[in-house]
Amino acid sequence: MVTGRNLRNRGRRVAVIGAGSWGTTFAKVLCDAGCDVTVWARRREVAHEIQVAKRNTQYLAGINLPKSLKATDDLSVALRGAGLVFLAVPSQTLRQNLLDIEPYLDRRSVLVSLVKGVEKTTTMRMSQVMADTLDLDPTRIGVISGPNIALEIAKEQPTGGVASCADLTVAQEIATAASAPYFRTYVNTDVVGTELGGVLKNLIALAIGIVDGVGYGENTKAAIITRGIAEMTQFSVAHGADPATLSGLAGLGDLIATCQSPLSRNNTAGRLIGQGYTQEETREQMQQVAEGITSVPPVLELARELGIRMPIVEQVQMVLDGRMAPKDLGPHLATEDDVPQPEQAIPDGAHEGTWRRLLNRLKGTQA
Ligand SMILES: NC(=O)c1ccc[n+]([C@@H]2O[C@H](COP(=O)([O-])OP(=O)(O)OC[C@H]3O[C@@H](n4cnc5c(N)ncnc54)[C@H](O)[C@@H]3O)[C@@H](O)[C@H]2O)c1
Numbered sequence: 493m494v495t496g497r498n499l500r501n502r503g504r505r506v507a508v509i510g511a512g513s514w515g516t517t518f519a520k521v522l523c524d525a526g527c528d529v530t531v532w533a534r535r536r537e538v539a540h541e542i543q544v545a546k547r548n549t550q551y552l553a554g555i556n557l558p559k560s561l562k563a564t565d566d567l568s569v570a571l572r573g574a575g576l577v578f579l580a581v582p583s584q585t586l587r588q589n590l591l592d593i594e595p596y597l598d599r600r601s602v603l604v605s606l607v608k609g610v611e612k613t614t615t616m617r618m619s620q621v622m623a624d625t626l627d628l629d630p631t632r633i634g635v636i637s638g639p640n641i642a643l644e645i646a647k648e649q650p651t652g653g654v655a656s657c658a659d660l661t662v663a664q665e666i667a668t669a670a671s672a673p674y675f676r677t678y679v680n681t682d683v684v685g686t687e688l689g690g691v692l693k694n695l696i697a698l699a700i701g702i703v704d705g706v707g708y709g710e711n712t713k714a715a716i717i718t719r720g721i722a723e724m725t726q727f728s729v730a731h732g733a734d735p736a737t738l739s740g741l742a743g744l745g746d747l748i749a750t751c752q753s754p755l756s757r758n759n760t761a762g763r764l765i766g767q768g769y770t771q772e773e774t775r776e777q778m779q780q781v782a783e784g785i786t787s788v789p790p791v792l793e794l795a796r797e798l799g800i801r802m803p804i805v806e807q808v809q810m811v812l813d814g815r816m817a818p819k820d821l822g823p824h825l826a827t828e829d830d831v832p833q834p835e836q837a838i839p840d841g842a843h844e845g846t847w848r849r850l851l852n853r854l855k856g857t858q859a
């Protein structure tokens with residue numbers, strides 16, 4: 493079907509690095525937006541199946557991929573002429589993947605992370621790993637995040653996401669490339685908030701899975717989700733995010749999708765742990781990436797550095813380590829406060845960044 497959107501992207505060469513469930517699904521979104529897409533798969537047989545049969549049976553069973561989608565296991569082929577390069581690999585391999593693609597990158601191309609984790613050894617967000625590894629200017633670094641369960645999107649069930657870049661024009665270019673009839677992409681310039689929303693919702697989804705595995709009901713889960721968004725907001729704002737981002741698709745939207753969906757790998761991993769499997773047994777059972785498990789320690793390290801309490805994430809860590817029984821997870825139901833505390837749906841100070849930004853904007857207008 494030819495639409496205005498298709499026409500805007502006519503001739504736009506893009507590459508997707510990673511052909512797991514999200515890389516393959518996102519490549520379909522980009523094709524359906526009218527881009528000329530090549531996806532790079534690490535394994536030759538996966539590239540071959542996508543290229544020839546237009547299928548990726550391991551990651552997206554039953555999905556027919558667009559005829560126009562190309563696939564290769566050769567990075568030089570995937571990256572040739574690509575102005576936008578979307579990265580859909582596990583967070584812990586991104587640094588090496590970036591080094592691998594460096595020789596084939598056009599120096600003007602924009603790199604867009606679709607990854608929702610932090611690097612364990614450095615506690616860096618993916619945009620920081622990109623800047624650190626390739627010495628990229630912030631205007632060449634983008635992020636897309638939102639309530640994006642891959643299989644639902646591959647079935648063309650409508651949803652949206654947020655394309656973020658320090659440069660709004662670049663964010664708009666990314667969003668134009670990634671707007672298909674069933675996928676609406678909004679824009680912002682809050683890279684930190686957009687990225688952290690995707691990282692932190694995984695940790696809360698682990699908690700939801702754990703209490704689900706124990707057999708607790710909707711009250712417990714609603715309490716964890718509500719306190720979870722407060723924890724996410726406080727942490728993100730302390731890192732410079734705009735709290736509004738955490739109330740949007742990349743924050744609350746993604747938190748709801750991940751906490752509710754049985755398709756979520758983080759939710760599933762939590763459920764297995766709640767049912768009594770160890771962390772190692774859970775990892776063995778999971779055939780796919782559950783980023784949350786790896787992100788818990790570095791996120792807690794960052795929280796400690798800033799003096800922030802994250803009661804839910806701390807308890808998830810204790811359950812993962814075997815220091816707490818899954819049935820005891822429920823930080824706001826068993827408080828030991830001497831004096832009852834105010835609820836503070838959004839923590840003190842979380843909006844300060846908004847006022848500061850507003851003031852700066854006004855000052856900018858007057859200047
Ligand atoms: N699946 C989703 O619904 C979804 C949605 C949004 C974001 N994400 C994020 O996308 C990222 C990728 O997740 P996914 O769902 O595609 O995972 P996946 O488990 O479905 O696939 C992972 C892919 O990474 C590849 N891989 C493994 N080791 C690699 C290496 N050393 N170098 C290159 N590739 C390697 C695997 O072969 C596989 O193709 C994660 O950060 C995830 O949080 C996933």
Ligand SMILES: O=P(O)(O)OC[C@H](O)CO
Nearest residue numbers: 638639640641756757758
């Ligand atoms: O399957 P999960 O738990 O990695 O979640 C997938 C996406 O991030 C949901 O937006």
